[in-house]
Amino acid sequence: MANSVFSALGHPLRRQVMALLRKGPKTSGELAEAFDASWPTVSRHLNVLKEADMITAERQGTSILYRANTSVLEDAAASILALIGQDNGDDDDYKEAAE
């Protein structure tokens, strides 16, 4: 969902995780070592990304492999562009519409 994806992107560490995963899957340990933050802290950020469906986790023996889910990011970019597109969505009243 849009809320969780944009909120997840709001933290620089999480954007950097996505940038790292762009180049291929990585284990939690590899990701944790790439940052100054403690391992539990990185792990929690990974969980935020997973909740937003931006990454997938797969057990690989003793480690867990994370992969980026690029389609969610494509959708996010598209929804931003829709916000500034000229195609007219002509309703003006958002009362009761907020989640």
Place this chain on the structure above:
Amino acid sequence: MANSVFSALGHPLRRQVMALLRKGPKTSGELAEAFDASWPTVSRHLNVLKEADMITAERQGTSILYRANTSVLEDAAASILALIGQDNGDDDDYKEAAE
């Protein structure tokens, strides 16, 4: 900056404000009436958007006109696409890089 833009997009009311402003400038009052939230609440959301440089405010007599700043959203969309692009940014170590 990326942090504030994505965080701002994390709230549905703020995305809806941007969607409304896509169709032309509006006063704070017009925006406040479009939502269920109280006027002060909407006003604070507008301030978040302004801090993120996503809108501009201009006094117009007794009202204040808000306009969308589309270039910031274009940049945001581009930076998401960069996160999933194939062009190789070959550094793997984000230690000390987090803000």
Place this chain on the structure above:
DNA sequence: ATCAAAATTAGCGGTCAAGCTAATTAAGAA
């Protein structure tokens, strides 16, 4: 069964976001 490594969960303290009502500023009209 035991041990070590990988990773998450629990728990704590501090800060920040979100909503409201009430009070205050700013501008224009009478």
Place this chain on the structure above:
DNA sequence: TTCTTAATTAGCTTGACCGCTAATTTTGAT
């Protein structure tokens, strides 16, 4: 000046987020 309307700021409460250390789970090896 005084009054009304537009909008923000102030103050408060609630809940979420962020970082850490310590404890727990899970897997695989001995």
